[in-house]
Amino acid sequence: MPALIELRDLTITYDRHPAVHHLSGQFRQGSLTAVVGPNGAGKSSLIKAVAGLHKPSQGEVVFHGAGPRDLAYLPQAAAIDESFPISVFDVVLMGHWRRAGAFRPMAGAMREAAASALHNVGLDGFEHRPFGSLSAGQRQRVLFARLLVADCPLIMLDEPFTAVDSRTTADLLRLVERWHDEGRTVIAVLHDFEQVRRHFPETLLLAREAVAWGATAKVLTTENLLAARAMSEAWDSEADICRGAA
């Protein structure tokens, strides 16, 4: 499978402190990749940069055969104002943005697509409920329904299962696997190594730099995990300002 997203010497900084440091590599088309690593390893920064939400300070993200418009992004739960006054159905309809934009009407087929997406995440009959009245797990189901409606070839998930109950996690993981079977490229930031081993064929172990990247079984070894932790701790105490490629 050819590369879909190529990272070229990517450095992402906040206030000149590197979050991701000279990272190169590629996500293949149709791959299902977990991005794991210690806290502050730059996992979220990386997928924000790929999604075009944060500009890299050095290097670039190159798309082959897909544009940024083909990319559906699920932010961390904390990034969404849960008290926002909106109905479940309207949240799901936002998934049509790529086709409907700001002006085109959302009628007929688009509403049916939204209703069937809600059915697929097990939320039949929730259409008119306020988004804020749902539990954390149900809210995540709604956001996955929005991803279903968006129907993008490239899907990026930032900590999709944090604070989500185990049954919802299992249901949503089935959707992720379905996307993989359909040939979509999925990249997810995750914490649970067991979950990664079971469901994600490929893993990028990140500690600002790539510790290992490839088949999950080869990446998630004890040595690699220890190396990642050591690297991340070294970064914290050592020089914080990027001085170019080491």
Added chain:
Amino acid sequence: MTVVYDWLIGPFADFSFMRRALVACLALSLGAGPVGVFLVLRRMSLIGDTMAHSVLPGAAVGFMVAGLSLPAMSLGGFVAGVVVALFSGLVTRFTPLKEDASFASFFLISLAIGVLLVSTHGSTVDLMHVLFGSILGVDDTSLLLMASVATLSLGAFAVIFRGLVAECFDPSFLRALGARGGVYHTVFLILVVLNMVSGFQALGTLMAVGLMMLPATAARFWAREVWSLIALATAVGLLSGYAGLVLSYQLNLPSGPAIVLVAGGFYLFSLLAGPRDGMLYLILRRRHLRS
């Protein structure tokens, strides 16, 4: 029956300045309703306040150039407001300073310039006029201005509504799909300034924010979707305008504060009795959970 008529309808039937004031309130509420609701949703409630103050130096320059001319003062105020919004936006974007802090910094500079200009080139009466407005002195020009701003605002909100709601709810999802969320924010800020300028002639820069924010915060305790919030906030604004004018006429009170205080009454009542997390509701629910 006649008592009711004398109280509620008489003032408007008898005096054209009361009718003008009422129409002015209607126009203001139509624009201020959606502006206030989105300010609350974007957690920018206090930014409305800062924008109101930043309009002052522009209005003062307009006054110095053309005297007590509404178009000149409005144009000046609009330019000053947009400049403050623009600089604050740039600072927020390119420095670690947060939006509220950068807005506060620029509005304070702007306000100081405004007070300086007014006190060296005008009289305190003029300053009072700009700060507190005079809805009973609304003339045809200002009425036309308010109606135009209301019309423009409603049209603009219709155009940007979907984008603005989607961008408020989850900006990252839209931006990842390549949508330009910043455009909606910019158009919205311009609408805030426009409505502020439109309100300052009638209510003054300080009170205009009241008619914007209080109906919106009151509506938050009743409605549960953006469109119903806007409808309700607009209705509360209209009612506050009418009731405030009646009270100000009958009890001989200054009209601006009377209108805003009625809106404040609506807010306090909603805070107490609103079914969406109002205080009585919360207390009753706690009792229910205990038993």
